[in-house]
Amino acid sequence: MIIKEKIVRASIAAAEKEIKEIDTLLNATPLSDIIRLDIETIEHVKKIPNEQAVTYLDKAIKKRKELLALAKKQIDCTVEIIPRKVDLQMELADLVNELYFIEQRKCK
Secondary structure: OOHHHHHHHHHHHHHHHHHHHHHHHHHOOHHHHHHHHHHHHHHHHHHOOHHHHHHHHHHHHHHHHHHHHHHHHHHHHHHHHHHHHHHHHHHHHHHHHHHHHHHHHHHO
């Protein structure tokens, strides 16, 4: 593998990884997950003794805070990451084309 091909393949992998992270953030549903978590917590706490309920509630509160942080991040940066995703997709297409030409030159 030539150096240019290695660089192109590494760039493709990095772009795909970043696009996947952006998609994960954009497709997350933290608010509905919070509602679901609250309902499950209420139902579960009704069924268990008070000593166990405290431990379970601590875990639920921690998970709820994580989901709230994700919701805040999603709200705050959605406008900025959509253009970034578009740029990455265009860059990825260019890199795939470049890799195709590199592979075609190797076959000759």
